[in-house]
Amino acid sequence: MRWDIFCRVIDNFGDVGVCWRLSAELAGRGEHVRLWLDDLQALDWMAPGALEGRVEGIEVLHWTMPLPAGQPASLPLADVWIEAFGCEPPPECINNLATRLTRGERPPVWINLEYLSAEPYVERSHRLPSPVMSGPLRGLTKWFFYPGFTERTGGLLREPDLLQRRAAFDADVWLQGLGVPTLTPRASLFCYEPAVLPEVLRQAARVPWQWLVTPGRAWRAAQATSAGNLHPLPLLTQAGFDHLLWACDLNFVRGEDSLVRALWAGQPFVWQIYPQHDKAHHAKLEAFLDWLQAPASLRVFHRIWNGIGSAAPVWPDTAELGEWRACVQAARQRLLAQTDLATQLSGFVQGKR
Structure with missing residues (x-):
């Protein structure tokens, strides 16, 4: 099948990270994916070769406003539309689909791929229809699809060979290739700017822990503390980020994609959830800790790390x-x-066609 995945890069590239992993997983199963992105820069380092069309099965299209002349009318109609995290497809795609429907073409299965959460509403809302009530595509139906941690949700992204690659991984060889010391214990740091970071780094320095720090906000925040044994990392591919989590004895992660990868890594981790002004993230964090069956000390550390x-x-x-x-x-x-x-997405789509 042909899949159109629409993604707007809102903040910190987590959204494109999820969409690229999904695209790669579908392409690896023989599907054809067009990934529509409004900001292409992250793929330069996250997925080398993607922008040059060197990843088999995936075509990356720049989602400009407006779209280039001829798009999407010159493209074959997709079998599936995925709007990631509630973004609306480009108006040109909507209008083009409306025109094709008048010619009797079959509409794609239209999916709203939602954010990851362990809250109870996810199980209630997963796979529910959302009728389109207005606009050129009035009368079609979108379907809510929720990733999640339980059997009554859409599950998590997981490559078939993930654990085999994890078992074969040699942390020292990988770290030496980066020019990073192989001393232990090691912690990775991928965060926003937690207020308690200076104190955490000071306490860890007593052991001492080696901190492998991702570039950008995490490195700037860590450098500002003047504490800890800090080792800067380059921008890592998605595979490289997995290797970082596998190589460390404790991982500090943020957002959605890195949380999932920390779970697959199987090492202790602390998650910094994306903060919301109305503090709705507090309930989201507690729901996750409940699902995780986190011991008391891990719950307390998570709350402190997240400013609760x-x-x-x-x-x-x-x-x-x-x-x-x-x-x-x-x-x-x-x-x-x-x-x-x-796998769940593919099965759901097959059942709706």
Whole structure:
């Protein structure tokens, strides 16, 4: 089938990260994907070769406003439309589809791929119809599709060979290739600017921990503290980011895509959820910690890291880290028993055609 995936880059490239992983997974199964992106720069380092068309099965199209002359009328109609995270497809695509429908062409299965959450509404809303009530495509139906952590959701992205690659990975060889010290213990840092970061780095320096810090906001925030054994990293491909998580004894991650990859890595992690002004992220974090069955020390650290409450952070000792690791690996086993997101999406689409 031919899939159109529409993605607007809102902040920090997490949205394009999810969409690229989905595109790559579908292409790896023999599907044909057109990925419409309004900001192409992240793919330069996230997925080398993508912009030059060197990734088989994936065509990247620049979502300009307006679209170039001839698009999308000159393109074959897709079998599936995925609007990622509630973005509307370009008006030219909507108008073109309306014209083709008058000629008797078959509409694509239209899916609204939603944000990841462990909150109860996800199970209630997953796979529900959303009739289009106005505009040129009035009368069509969109379908809500929710990624999630339970069997009554759409699941998570997971490549078939992920755990095999994880088992074969040599952390020291990979770190040496980056010119990064192979000393342990190691922590990765991919974050926004948590207020407690200076204190966390100071406490960890007593061991001392080696911090492998991603570029951008995380590196600027860490540098400003003048604390800790900090090692700057280059921009990493998606595979490289997985390797970073596999190479570390503790991972600090943010957003959606990196949370999922931290779960698959099976190492202890702390998640910084994207902050919302109305503090709705507090409930989202608690729902995730409940699903994770997080031990008390991990719950407390998550809340402090996310600026919830006024308690001071306490760096975990060896026993606590072992408890965190066991918790994450148990959660990973529960997820491995579920069907992955790409498989569920493909099956859902087949059932609607």
